[in-house]
Amino acid sequence: MSGFGTKYWxxxxxxxxxxxxxxxxxxxxxxxxxxxxxxxxxxxxxxxxRVLPNTSVLEFQFFLPPxxxxxxxxxxxxxxHVEYRLELNKSMGTSEKTLYxxxxxxxxxxxxxxxxxxxxxVSQEQHHARHFCCGADRNITVQASITQAGILAGERIPFRxxxxxxxxxxxxxxxxxxxxxxxxxSIGQTHTSSRTVWSFKQVSRGAIPPGGSMTWGENDEPLVLxxxxxxxxxxxxxxxxVSYELCLTVxxxxxxxxxxxxLPIIVGSAMPPEVQATVERNTASYSALLRGAILYTC
Numbered sequence: 014m015s016g017f018g019t020k021y022w023x024x025x026x027x028x029x030x031x032x033x034x035x036x037x038x039x040x041x042x043x044x045x046x047x048x049x050x051x052x053x054x055x056x057x058x059x060x061x062x063r064v065l066p067n068t069s070v071l072e073f074q075f076f077l078p079p080x081x082x083x084x085x086x087x088x089x090x091x092x093x094h095v096e097y098r099l100e101l102n103k104s105m106g107t108s109e110k111t112l113y114x115x116x117x118x119x120x121x122x123x124x125x126x127x128x129x130x131x132x133x134x135v136s137q138e139q140h141h142a143r144h145f146c147c148g149a150d151r152n153i154t155v156q157a158s159i160t161q162a163g164i165l166a167g168e169r170i171p172f173r174x175x176x177x178x179x180x181x182x183x184x185x186x187x188x189x190x191x192x193x194x195x196x197x198x199s200i201g202q203t204h205t206s207s208r209t210v211w212s213f214k215q216v217s218r219g220a221i222p223p224g225g226s227m228t229w230g231e232n233d234e235p236l237v238l239x240x241x242x243x244x245x246x247x248x249x250x251x252x253x254x255v256s257y258e259l260c261l262t263v264x265x266x267x268x269x270x271x272x273x274x275x276l277p278i279i280v281g282s283a284m285p286p287e288v289q290a291t292v293e294r295n296t297a298s299y300s301a302l303l304r305g306a307i308l309y310t311c
Contacts, residue, residue, distance in 0.1 A: 033120030037292030123244035131163020
């Protein structure tokens with residue numbers, strides 16, 4: 014943080030650097046330069062947040078462009094992450110030296126408005142399970158559906174399911190989990206990973222006797238998407254892709270393999286209304302300036 018007896022540091026105007034800025038917001042802060050001799054600045058701060066001896070203060074702000082992918086790290090560890098840093102660099106001839114840096118979190122945002130696929134229902138059905146170890150055919154029917162594929166992180170999943178046991182064996186239990194699949198692209202390589210989302214609360218149901226049935230409906234314990242999920246995509250990113258599946262697992266007694274139905278989910282994310290209004294104004298102003306710059310250069 015220091016070099017040649019001079020100290021540099023940055024303070025943000027808000028704590029959004031920890032909670033995350035949305036693309037389209039303006040990042041604001043102060044640059045402090047403490048030195049034995051005054052450091053000339055082209056635009057000094059007229060109302061610094063605090064007075065320090067031998068310290069110059071520069072107020073800055075810049076626009077976070079729309080369409081940025083959010084900050085995230087894939088489950089593959091070092092194989093795939095997106096990170097943003099605010100850096101103070103000093104030009105030294107043909108090279109640069111970084112004097113100070115801090116991480117800026119970009120919050121996830123994916124609006125489901127206008128996404129036709131997000132409004133469509135998703136359903137799967139499985140009949141006549143025949144994987145019992147003792148050879149006799151069994152008849153178990155599982156039907157599961159989501160009334161719409163697109164759901165915002167933190168909201169309830171509109172899930173329905175009917176399990177009908179026509180066999181003469183018990184169904185021991187059933188449960189619902191959420192899985193995510195990551196794909197990371199690099200030069201000449203593609204890495205994939207499919208894992209359970211541990212922040213999603215698994216919901217389980219009990220046994221179903223021979224000839225019985227069970228319905229998962231609105232009156233049951235709700236299935237809620239975790240609020241911290243990275244949206245499907247995520248938008249603007251070309252090096253990684255994440256998708257989600259709701260998995261209904263039925264466990265009949267004596268079956269070699271469990272019955273599993275996978276329902277794809279498009280996970281969206283929202284921003285607070287007051288932030289969205291600010292982002293829309295900033296983006297409109299940015300687009301107008303960009304159009305003006307293009308017309309001027311042409």
